[in-house]
Every structure is written in structure tokens, then in C-alpha cells.
Amino acid sequence: MPSFFSRHKKGVSLAAIVVALAGVYGFRKAQYYAADPVGEKDCGPLTVPATGTQTQGTAPSAVKPLEGVTWSQLGGTINDVSCLNRAEIFGVVEVKNESDIGKVIAFAREHNLTVTAAGVRHAMGGHAFRKGGIVLDMRKFNAVRVNADAKTMTVQSGAAWHDIQNILHPRFAVKAMQSTDIFTVGGSISVNAHGMDHQAGAMARSIKSMRVMMADGTIEAISRDKNRELFDLVVGGYGLFGVIIDATLEIVDNAVYQTGRRMLDYKDFPATFEREIAPNKNIALMYGHLSTAPSSFLREMLIYTYTKSDDANAVRKDLGEVSGIKMRRLVFNLSKKGGFFQEMKWFSEKHIEHRMENCTVTRTQAIGSGEACLVNRNDPMHDSVPYLRNALKNDTDILHEYFVPRDKLVPFIDAMRDVLLANKTNLLNASVRVVDQEDNFLTYAPQPSFSVVLYINQTTDDEGNAKMRKVTQELIDLTQRFGGRYFLPYQLYASPQQLQAAYPQVHDFFAAKRKYDPNGMFRNTFSEKYAAAVEK
Template identity: 55%
Template sequence: MTKWFTRRKAIGAAGLAAAAAWIGNEAYGLASAPLAPKDCGPLVPDNALTMPPEATSLPWSQRAGTVNDVSCLSRTPVKGVVAVKTEKDIADALAYARDQGLKVSMAGALHSMGGHAFARDGVVLDMTGFNAVTVNAEARTMTVQSGARWHDIQNILHPRFAVKAMQSSDVFTVGGSISVNAHGMDHQVGAVERTLRRLRIMLADGSIVTVSRSENSDLYRHIVGGYGLFGVILEAEIEIADNVVYESRRRLIDIADFPKIFAEEIAAEPDIGLFYGHLSTAPGSFLREMLLYTYHRQDLPDVKLPPLADVSSAGLRRLVFNLSKQGSLFAEAKWYAEKELEHKFESCTVSEIAGRTGEACLVSRNEPMHDSVPYLFNNLNYETDILHEYFVPRTNLLSFIDRMRALMQKNGTLLLNASVRVVHKEEIALNYAPEEAFSVVLYVNQTVDEAGIEKMRGLTRDLVDLAHLSGGRFFLPYQRHYDAMQLKRAYPMISDFFAAKKRFDPRQLFSNGFYEAYAAEFPGY
């Protein structure tokens, strides 16, 4: 009996040890930083990979092979990638492509998820090495080459100045942000276009023109939000802001109360300089609770700011984020942590310097946007996380979210993050905001197999239809699961946009996956 009991304890201990080891190994995998960018597919046959004709004068970083974007689902064969450093590199690459009858596309951080940064069998210009930044303090502007990343720009501007408009994270390039007309946390400024003074553009024939709202304005309206189809953005003159100090505040509200709070408290208060709202993705309060973050301007003109710091505890954040994919219990825990714990670890840099620790949390304008989101990247090669964004008139936000909630609960969507931001009426050619709107940004998990792709295709088309029912539109930098009819319905000017493409680029030198997928669907343009 004693031997049997001892053996049973040993087996039980071994089982517990094995379970602990398995849990530890799983946790390690969920917390681990990626070793390389994901590359999930689709498969490309070897006979599709052909070397380009020799051009020793071009600074190739890759010849033949494939490229992908951050979705990891857009693997595409190309003739090669040119590592651009100078304007001459760009001109030479365009001349080479014209001579060889090849298409050209421009790539930055590769965060557009629908092949917008490359064309099949084309030449890709990697713009990330084309990144000079010059600040004009007196004019409160900066002149930036298109490959510069916002992360580096913020480090250059800090501590005196800050970016006026950019996305809520800093991983993107200026050229990419202009090409999608990005927007972010500053609800007063709105999209990047509103901060642009002028752009220098290289056209398909290698000539260089300056464009702005008043100079070559038609081309300007097509370059901004034009997805790289009209020319290469060389540099942009962009307005900058003072790096003011804000008090960071947060509160939990019901989403039903948000439109009124925004209109009466946020939009009406000029001292609120930044804002965003996070919606619950936990099953018990799914898309009903919102954490409202606001940043209130403080008068601290003489405070000396330290250098910007990168995001801390990336491994722990990655673990919590990836655990939330493992079931409702973990999703509830993630939301609880954001509501009750996360703010206790918030870095209140200015508070500490000003000797106000324990009172308000004070930060400079640059800090909330100085986030390269390293915790969103992982080694989980069987899945990927996909962005969506929908723009709906402000009076229709709640009806859209109600429909979206019902849809996602019905089909079991694994929604990881959902946030609400603000966009203003825009005037660009391919316009996502013909009126004042709220934007709903979604981050959705999917498997990378055919079943996962098909489920995402159905979800995307359903959400596009729901946005249309609410009088809204969908953002185009993401996966191409919508059909031509949905594109035409959301963007009735799309035929005119493609017609302008032919007018400005008659040889169709510039191309990408988005253009190749949809332009042929509008033969009358």
C-alpha cells in the first residue's frame, strides 16, 4: 500500500511538473518577441520567381524573391527591391522600370495589409533609408523625406516640438501616412493632410513637381490618400506643434453615453488636446463599456523634459495580449487589467520632474504617441492579427456598434482591440470622410489557413455592409476582401479616381495590389 501510494504521488508530481513545464513553455511562446517578420503565404511557385535584367547601378537589397506586409498573408513575387537613399536612386529605378516595362511601387513600414506597397513582378522602392528631417523652428514646420518614421521624427522634435497629426503609434513612415491620409489621437487637427504645407513629387517620367492645396492642386488631392499610384513622394513640409504638457485622465463610461460626452465635454473644451476611447472586448461587457482617455493641457512652460522612452514591459504586455486570445476568461482578465491595473504603472514623466507625484499624471504631447507597439508582434505563425477601420457619421455611431456587436457575437469573432477616434470632413480625391465622422478601429485575430481567411472575408464584407447601412465608409489600406460593388458604393468617385490615375500616369508605371485587384472592375473609367 505504501509503495502504491508513493508511486501514485510520484506519478502525480511528475504530471504536475509536466503541466507546469507545458504552461511555462506556452507562456514563453506567447511572450516571446518575433525572430523575424511573419510570412504566412500564399505559396508562390518557383517558376514565378524570375531575376530582373541586370542593373548594377541600382542599389538592390533584393533581386527576385517575394515580399510581404505585416498581415503576413500577402506574399507576392517581385523582380526586386531597391534600397533608396537619394533622389537619384529613385530616378534611376524609374528609368530602369520604364526601359524594362516593369511596374513600380513604394514601400515604407509595410503596415498596409492589402498589397498596397508592391505589385506582382514589379520593382519595389524601399523608402525607409530615404529619411532626412530638417526642422524650421521659426516657421514651426519640418521638411521630411518620405521614408522617415514618426518614431525618429519625434525623437528629433522632442523636447521643444511635437507632431501635429499622425497615427496613435509611431511605427509608420511619413510617405505611408500621407498615402493613406492617416489620422490619430488629436481630434482637433484630424488627418495628416490638414498639416501639410507642400509636397515634392517625382512623376513617372522622372520630373519633379511641387504640389499643395494651391499649386498643382488636382495632383495634390490624388497624391494624399492616393496609395502611391500617382508619383513618388520625395519630401513633405509639415506643420509641427509645441510639445505642451497634458494631464492624462481616464474614466469608464457606457458607450451609449459617448456621443453626448464627446459633443458637450471633449469637442467643446479646447484644452483637451488628445483623446481616444477603448471599447471592451471582454464577453461580459462586449462593445458596451468604454475607457475614455483624455489629455488636458497644463500651464508648465519651464519644465525640462527628459528624452522619450520606449515602451516598457513589452514581454509582459505581449503575454497578456496573446493570452486574451485563449478564451473568455483571459479576455475578461485583459479588460480588468486595463480598467483597474494598467494606469497604476503609467509613466507620468512630467509629474515626477515637477514634483507632483501622487497628484495628477502629467505627460508631454509626444509621449502618448511614442509607442512602437512591440507587444503586438509575436512568433505565433499559425495566426495573425488584422486591422479594420470604419467611418460613420457621428449621429450613427451607436447603431453601427449595436449591429457590429450582434454580428461578432453571432459568428464568434475574436476581437482583440476596438477603439473610437474622430475624423473631420476631408477634401481629398478618394475621400473616406465626406462629413464629420467617428472612426471605429478594430483589431481582429484569424488563423492563416483557408478557413481563417474565408471567415475573415465574410466578416469584412458584412462589416462593410453594416457601415453602409449607417451611412459610412471603410478604410482602404487593409485586406482586399470587399468586392467591386462594395468599393463603388462606399467610394462613388472611384471611377474618377482611376481615370485620374491614367491621366497623371498614362503608361501606368505605378501600380500595386489594390490597383491590380480593382481597376479592371471599372472598365468605363
């Protein structure tokens, strides 16, 4: 997920307050844009991109539900965070132990049902469920065991990074995860997530070992050194090869960082990274924001860095939670309403927000009022982005991510700008991150790359879906023209031909799935759309 506000819980920007107080849209409108969501958003029955079928709630089939496990839902429908992929399911089982997983797999095998493991369902293409299948809700399967001497933790796959950080703090920190903490470990491994640590790389590099329950109910212990083929398939395998039970992950010291930021022209970023950031091993975290304001659209760029600091006298505060949620939500939702609000949002980020940083590390021996702002490693990623959830009608926000070779970033952004403007795309946020070559089977980075993360607003009607499909397919074609790839956890608008062009190994990926799961026990809407098509 991209960042829209400071990662260290700064106060709400003055510009945002001015916009709110001005009442540009009136008091009631402001209340509407700031309102908390009430339950999961329901966008109504829509055409599911993966299947092209209408989905309505139904009761379970004639099969008698399995006893001895906790069904949190029988029949009905399920959706993901996009709100666009509602699907009928057999039911949802609340996983509490290993035995629950084994029982469900045996039951599904006996009754010719499919199984999909799910965490917070933040993939946006129905990757965490399949029509008619059983969904394993892994979120209560979340035990964490820390080995301080080995600097590892063994984590059940349903554990959320937010809770893990609270357990590790203040001594240790996560080595690799997404840039926000809402996700589960199993979900992060299944997409081979990456984040702000350009030195640590993606999730795969921090995994010491995993245990995975296979379609026949057996448990495989896998690592880079043991059953490497299956390891490379499970990492970034979207849950199609088995259910991740637990993983042993490397952890690191909760280092102290000095925050930094600088404004530059987007064309200068690749050279700046190569000359100044990459060689400096003390810069542990970094990311960039591109302007979405009309006057500087995708031309101005803010670079945020976190540089290791001498922490001999550091006092680490407890991890805090995001404050000012309603105001943050108001500012963000107003930015969907046109250029004026986007200009105000970018002005605030450029000139005001950094002056309101919440520095979470203090020194026992202060060095005066000009002391640099210090934070823990845990702080920048300890954000569950509650302000992105809303109660807006006929509205959803969609993530895209594109990986391009590092020497192609500038021409890619130039061409991307043309595509977004031509399609009148309501771009809310654009971030740039750094990824190294990743060698899992379905890798998004076969070479060192920059990733461009887009957050786009759309209406949830047929017109909104059609516009998003068009811009998505054009951006995928554009990425391939520059030798890059698109990230697979998002909407399934790519054609089978586009998937094969971006991921030439995808045919072998599905062939390997038949080897490890010959009867198709583990399936989701991603495999439903593409498996048969790429095998032709």
C-alpha cells in the same frame, strides 16, 4: 494602429502578472506566447486576395538588373505585415537619394516594369508591392530638416515617426500622425492617416507642400495652393500617382498634458463628446476603448483624454522606449485564447493600469503627492508596439477601420456586435476615434465621423481567410447601411461593387490615374484588383 496598453509606458498590470504566474497554459506555453519573432513571419503560399493566384519565389526575369543602385533583393517574394499577401517581385531597391528613384523609374519605363514605393509595409492588402514589379524601399531615404522659426519640418518620405519624434523632442512635436510611431511619412500621407488629435485632423491638414516624382521622371511641387488636383490625389492615393520625395509639414510645441480617463456606457459617448470634449479646446488628444470582454462586449467604454496644463515649471524627460515587451506580448497573446483572458485584460485596463502610469513630466516646484500625472505631447504616440509582433504559428492579427456619421455610432456598434458574435470573431481590441470631414479625393470622411478601429485575430489557413472575408464583407455592408465608409489600406476583401458603393468617386480616381500615369507605371495589388473592375 490601436492602443492595447498605456501610451506612456506604464508598468505591466498586476492582473497580467497574476495570469502569467498562474501558469494557466503552463511555463512552456507562456514562453511560446511571449517569444520574440525571428525575422518576418512566413505564412506559406496562400491565395492572394487581390489576384487569386498562387505566389512562389522565383528568380528575376531575363531583364538585366539596373546598375548604379543598391538591390537588397533580386527575385524572390515579398509580403506585408498581415503575412497573407506573399507575391513574386522583380526586386527591391534600397533608395538612398533622389537619383535612385529617377534611375529606377527610367529603368522600369524602358523594360515595361511597374514601381511601388514601400515603407514598413503595414498596409494589409499588398498595397506596397505588385507581382512582378520593382519595390522601392524608402526607409533609408529619411533626412529631416527642422525650421524652428516657421514651425515646420521638411522630411524625406522614408523617415519614420519614431525617429522624427526623437529629433523634435523636447521642444517640438508632430502635429498629425497615426497613434503609433512605426510608420513612414510617405506611408502616412498615402493613406491620409489620422490619430488622437481630433482638432488637428488627418495628415492632409498639416502638409504645407510636397515634391512628387511622376511616371516620366519629372518632379512636381504640389500643395493646397499649387496643383491642388494632384495634391488631393496623392494624399490618400496609395502611391498610385507618383513617388513622394519629401514633404514640408507643420509641427507644434511639445505641450504638457494632464492625463485623464473615465468609464462610461458606449451609448453615452456621442453626447459626452459633443457636450464636454469637442467644446474644450484644451483637450488636445483623446481616444476611446471598447470592452472586448464577453461580459461587457462592446458596451463598456474607457475614454482617455490629454488636457493642456500650465507648463511654466515643467521639466520634460527624454523620450523612453516601451518596457516589459515579453510580458505585454504574453498578456496580449493570451487574450486570443478565450473569454477568461479577455475578461482579465479588460479588468486590468479598467482597475489597475492607470495606477501604474509613468508620468514623464515633472515640475520644478512639486505640489505634493496628489499632483496630477503629466506627460509630453510626444509621449502618447512614442510607441513602436514591438509587443504585437510574435512567433505564433498559423496566426495573424488584422486591422479593420470603419467611419460612420457621428449620430450613427451607437446603432452601428449595436449592429456590429451582432455581426461579430454571429461570426464568432476573435476581437482583440476595439477603439473609437474622432475624424472631421476630409476633402482629399478618395476621402474616407465626407462628413464629420467617428472611426471604429478593430483588431481581429485569425488563423492563416483557408478556413481563417474564409471567415475573415465573410465578416469583412458583412461589416462593409453594415457601414454603408449607416452612411459610412471603410478604410482602404487593409485586406482586399471588398467586392468592386462594395468599393464603388462606399467610394462613388473611385471611377474618377482611376480615370485621374490614367491622366497622370497613362502607362500604369505605379501599380500595386489594390489597383490590380479594382482599377479595371470599376472602369467597366
